[in-house]
Amino acid sequence: MILLTFLIAGCGRPAADDRTIVYNCAASTADIASLQRDARELKARTGIDLKLNPFSGEEKLYAMIAAGQAPDVFYTNGAVRDRLAAEGRVLDLRPLAEHDPFFARLRPEVRTAAPSLDGGIYSVSNWTLTCGVYYNRAAFAAAGLPPPRPDWTWDEFVAAARRLTVPGREAGRPQQYGVFIPAHFVEVLEQMNHAPIPRDALFLQLPPESQEVYAAYLGLIHDGLMPDIRRVQAMGMQASQMLQSGRVAMLVEAVPHAGLIETLTIDWGVAPMPRFGTKEPRYFRSASGGLSISAATRRPADAWRTLTWLVGEAATYQPNPVLADVDFAGAWEAKYPRLRGTGFREVWNLSEQHAGGDPRFFVRFASWSMAPVMSRLQPWLDRLWAGDATLDQVVAAVPEINAGVRQDLERLAKSSGLKPAWKAALERALAAAPKP
Amino acid sequence: MSVPPRSSAGAVARISLTYLALVALGALFSVPVAWMLSSSLHELAAVFAQPYRWLPSPLHWENYVRAVTLLPVGRFLVNTIVITVPVMAATLVSSALVAYGFARFRFPGRDALFALCLATMMLPGQVTMIPLYLLFARLGWVDTYLPLIVPSLFGSPFYIFLLRQFFLTIPGDSEEAALIDGASRLRIWWSVVLPQARPAVATVLIFTFIGTWNDFFGPLLYLNSPEKATLTLGLNLMKTQVLGSGVVEWNVLMAASLLVLLPNVVLFFVAQRQFIRGISMGAGK
Amino acid sequence: MKAEARQGWLFVSPWVIGFVLLTAGPMLYSLYLSFTSASLLSVPQWIGGENYRRMASDPLFYRSLANTAVYAGMGVPTGLLLALGLALLLNAPVRGIGFFRALFFLPSVTNTVALSLLWLWLLNPEFGLLNTALRAVGIEGPLWLQSEAWAKPALVLMSLWTVGGQAVIFLAALQGVPRELGEAAAIDGAGAVRRFFAVTLPMISPALLFNLIMGLVGALQVFTQAFVMTGGVQPGSEGGPNQATLFIVLYIYKKAFQEFDMGYASALAWALFVLIVGCSALAFRLARERVHYEGGQP
Numbered sequence A: 001m002i003l004l005t006f007l008i009a010g011c012g013r014p015a016a017d018d019r020t021i022v023y024n025c026a027a028s029t030a031d032i033a034s035l036q037r038d039a040r041e042l043k044a045r046t047g048i049d050l051k052l053n054p055f056s057g058e059e060k061l062y063a064m065i066a067a068g069q070a071p072d073v074f075y076t077n078g079a080v081r082d083r084l085a086a087e088g089r090v091l092d093l094r095p096l097a098e099h100d101p102f103f104a105r106l107r108p109e110v111r112t113a114a115p116s117l118d119g120g121i122y123s124v125s126n127w128t129l130t131c132g133v134y135y136n137r138a139a140f141a142a143a144g145l146p147p148p149r150p151d152w153t154w155d156e157f158v159a160a161a162r163r164l165t166v167p168g169r170e171a172g173r174p175q176q177y178g179v180f181i182p183a184h185f186v187e188v189l190e191q192m193n194h195a196p197i198p199r200d201a202l203f204l205q206l207p208p209e210s211q212e213v214y215a216a217y218l219g220l221i222h223d224g225l226m227p228d229i230r231r232v233q234a235m236g237m238q239a240s241q242m243l244q245s246g247r248v249a250m251l252v253e254a255v256p257h258a259g260l261i262e263t264l265t266i267d268w269g270v271a272p273m274p275r276f277g278t279k280e281p282r283y284f285r286s287a288s289g290g291l292s293i294s295a296a297t298r299r300p301a302d303a304w305r306t307l308t309w310l311v312g313e314a315a316t317y318q319p320n321p322v323l324a325d326v327d328f329a330g331a332w333e334a335k336y337p338r339l340r341g342t343g344f345r346e347v348w349n350l351s352e353q354h355a356g357g358d359p360r361f362f363v364r365f366a367s368w369s370m371a372p373v374m375s376r377l378q379p380w381l382d383r384l385w386a387g388d389a390t391l392d393q394v395v396a397a398v399p400e401i402n403a404g405v406r407q408d409l410e411r412l413a414k415s416s417g418l419k420p421a422w423k424a425a426l427e428r429a430l431a432a433a434p435k436p
Numbered sequence B: 001m002s003v004p005p006r007s008s009a010g011a012v013a014r015i016s017l018t019y020l021a022l023v024a025l026g027a028l029f030s031v032p033v034a035w036m037l038s039s040s041l042h043e044l045a046a047v048f049a050q051p052y053r054w055l056p057s058p059l060h061w062e063n064y065v066r067a068v069t070l071l072p073v074g075r076f077l078v079n080t081i082v083i084t085v086p087v088m089a090a091t092l093v094s095s096a097l098v099a100y101g102f103a104r105f106r107f108p109g110r111d112a113l114f115a116l117c118l119a120t121m122m123l124p125g126q127v128t129m130i131p132l133y134l135l136f137a138r139l140g141w142v143d144t145y146l147p148l149i150v151p152s153l154f155g156s157p158f159y160i161f162l163l164r165q166f167f168l169t170i171p172g173d174s175e176e177a178a179l180i181d182g183a184s185r186l187r188i189w190w191s192v193v194l195p196q197a198r199p200a201v202a203t204v205l206i207f208t209f210i211g212t213w214n215d216f217f218g219p220l221l222y223l224n225s226p227e228k229a230t231l232t233l234g235l236n237l238m239k240t241q242v243l244g245s246g247v248v249e250w251n252v253l254m255a256a257s258l259l260v261l262l263p264n265v266v267l268f269f270v271a272q273r274q275f276i277r278g279i280s281m282g283a284g285k
Numbered sequence C: 001m002k003a004e005a006r007q008g009w010l011f012v013s014p015w016v017i018g019f020v021l022l023t024a025g026p027m028l029y030s031l032y033l034s035f036t037s038a039s040l041l042s043v044p045q046w047i048g049g050e051n052y053r054r055m056a057s058d059p060l061f062y063r064s065l066a067n068t069a070v071y072a073g074m075g076v077p078t079g080l081l082l083a084l085g086l087a088l089l090l091n092a093p094v095r096g097i098g099f100f101r102a103l104f105f106l107p108s109v110t111n112t113v114a115l116s117l118l119w120l121w122l123l124n125p126e127f128g129l130l131n132t133a134l135r136a137v138g139i140e141g142p143l144w145l146q147s148e149a150w151a152k153p154a155l156v157l158m159s160l161w162t163v164g165g166q167a168v169i170f171l172a173a174l175q176g177v178p179r180e181l182g183e184a185a186a187i188d189g190a191g192a193v194r195r196f197f198a199v200t201l202p203m204i205s206p207a208l209l210f211n212l213i214m215g216l217v218g219a220l221q222v223f224t225q226a227f228v229m230t231g232g233v234q235p236g237s238e239g240g241p242n243q244a245t246l247f248i249v250l251y252i253y254k255k256a257f258q259e260f261d262m263g264y265a266s267a268l269a270w271a272l273f274v275l276i277v278g279c280s281a282l283a284f285r286l287a288r289e290r291v292h293y294e295g296g297q298p
Helices: A002-010 A029-046 A058-066 A078-086 A101-105 A108-113 A137-142 A154-164 A183-192 A208-222 A229-235 A239-244 A258-263 A300-312 A328-335 A344-353 A367-386 A391-414 A420-432 B008-040 B062-070 B073-104 B110-122 B125-138 B146-154 B157-169 B173-180 B185-196 B198-214 B217-222 B231-244 B250-282 C002-033 C050-056 C059-090 C097-109 C112-122 C129-136 C151-161 C164-175 C179-187 C192-203 C205-220 C224-229 C248-258 C262-288
Strands: A020-024 A049-053 A073-077 A130-136 A177-180 A248-255 A268-271 A289-293
Touching (some): A020 A300, A029 A049, A058 A078, A058 B125, A073 A300, A078 A367, A078 A420, A130 A137, A154 A177, A154 A208, A183 A208, A208 A391, A229 A367, A239 A248, A248 A344, A268 A344, A328 A344, A391 A420, B008 B250, B008 C059, B008 C112, B062 B073, B062 B250, B073 B157, B073 B185, B073 B198, B073 B231, B110 B157, B110 C002, B110 C262, B125 B146, B125 C248, B125 C262, B146 B217, B157 B198, B198 B231, B217 B231, B231 C112, B250 C112, C002 C262, C059 C164, C059 C262, C112 C151, C112 C224, C164 C205, C192 C205, C205 C262, C224 C248
Parallel strands (some): A177 A248
Antiparallel strands (some): A073 A289
16 A cells, blocks of 8 residues: 555656646636646647646745755746845746847836846746726715716825715724725825835835825724724635625725626726825836746746746736737726726726836835845734834834844845855845945 | 432432533534534625524535535545555554554663653654755655655654553463464564554554544645645645635635545544543553 | 563664654754754855854744743643543533533544634634624624734634543543542542542543643644634734734744745754753653552553
């Protein structure tokens, strides 16, 4: 029996001469089924055997890399990508991308966001998005409100939220909240309020513009217009379920968002993000990560072909907003006809008018410092949401947080695994950053 | 609670009180499972409904269908069995051999060795986790079942302890007789001692089954390919899939969880008596 | 005599080999790693006691220690009490007791992931059974896992549900208490409570020690529940609200497999090992005079 098990465990290793490309995809079951259909097309066209590995999770990826079983193509966010690049674990894609017409098809900001600290290109963004305010039309009608204007302001947005909040039987627990803004979208509000945070900031900064946004955000919770973030997190409901079930009337979420579009059966629309006073809006478009190729791949050319196919051709991911030569709004409306008349096209086009936007979405810190910053900031945010800390206390804690971040980064700069170019780049960045 | 009844009225009162406590506590303990069952048969909206309706109507059996079709559950089941059966066999044989050695032989260093063996029970797996991972990675065993099975060939301290305690309670007469008849020690262990240790053997098998069937961390660490995943890993995968797809289908998650629990429940009801007897030999002494 | 020793060694050799290869070897290697700056991906580089110095000034290490201690401090005694109470109840010679034994034991054979999912749902502040029940009696329940104050009690509550395993061990010990002893005490006129403390408790003290040690070891190594139940979307959110469920093993896991700081993770793991051995030794020492072994040491 034991021997038998060994036999079973031992088989399934690819032979040396096959053309299997393993793709680690963080995909839903439906996407996987669809990708498997696409993969047959890829095989017919190129002879490449695509093997889908639907495990996600960075710890898993690292363990696979350490064990010498890295998938050929995998998703990375900025922080993981740069860490892997610094240790020489992902391929510099420049030689592959240089002469490939595919690379020219990418939106300019996707191409300019691609190079890392040492100038190498270690990933290609596979998706990009902006965000908007999804709203329940019936709730607006019931409150006697006209649909939001595209150039509405934060004050109008808050006033609408107030009108949309329906008191419940118990005091302090509305039956319908006016709005819900997931915490990670606060960064978008900071940008709309022109918070002057440089793109490659290594350290945490909370300038007055950011503090204003945080105060406004907390105000929504405090006034009972928005549910307590912790309660929403504990509820085990996705944001779309909140809007669908009528618990909130407005929801800030990503545009495009397939999961949301597929689940909402209410009559909904989507409006641009509100602007702050008379400040010029900064609609953005951003990619939070991309596809990388393992440095250990035995077939870089096949891996690159698979990568370009995934981004530019696989039906599952088309139309793809990273491609400049596609009318994304039109193609997406053709894919999801119910989007017509929702305001989706207008929101998307606004993001296109503001060329490039800011790719820091979700990652306002340089990739080097995201983990050190977030691991220190998150407990403070937890306390802020719980009312156990004031905004002033969080602002006062910034130097302490940054001192810890600096320690972590200096330790990283000393560690043995980094390639010299990366080590030098990190040391330069550290030296340039203001001392606490 | 071994008090002779003083009067029949007192006995009736005592028994009623015992039942009352048993039923009340029993209800409290079974509510979570009942709820799991109930919500696994609801449609999603009813799961979030307030007040909650305990009896779903109609019964949404399709949640179970979805639970087993969302991911290749059949494959996961086979994988789990392929790991569990060898682990059970290997753990039993190796632990029983070692336990017999500790129970029946006198040799220098035996007691110190046994104490060391007991001490390793307290070792947190995390101390050896990283080096073991590197070891197995170097051997090329990652993403195979070997890291999950091979360690069971070397016995497990808890079962060694349990079996040794049991062996000590078996009188040595029949072994002496067999020895005089010229049987080897190994043969005696197999055909004389083990048959007499049936309750302890059953306990070890059941414990190993539960431990391996439910193991989360080992498969999480060592298995990469989804087609090699175990049921527990699949359940965790399903959690992330269901959570990631825009809607949290709690009814389907509950259905899947119940399916994973089922073998344990059946096994326990079948083997309950052996189980408690086996434990009483080791832990209490 | 020589032959017996040889045979004895032969029989115990599987464990000895396993100990050397899979326990002692990796332990020593992990001790070595704890003095290096190893990442999962790079070659270890000797840095002396740096990791231990860093640990001494790492607030998250102390936070995880405190979390683990609070969890063990709440969970182990309540678990023991509940298990003992259950065992006394389940020892009653009434009809159908087998069914009840199975009922109480059942949760402890469940799969931790399934268990975590179930309790995630039970503890849901909005729709969960617990808060629904509390609301029925007019109490607005806490946010449980999302509340810094209630996250650990929530996990303790969940652990109490699986107390059946300990109860079975107590039950087995109780069944070993000779009936005559209790009867003799009853004839002497001892009350039920005094009889329990004077006769029953000393007789089952080995089981108590066993459960105490196993409970401690388990509580100090709590991981899966925290890992499955308190993960979040944002980096840094594992470990619950304001790190309330960042237990030491979860911290080790995060350091090793999310931040790839293998050297530091090894140092943390060794600190945990020393802690567990220390706690167990203390429990043994405290128990030495109080535990009653039938016919001497095992």
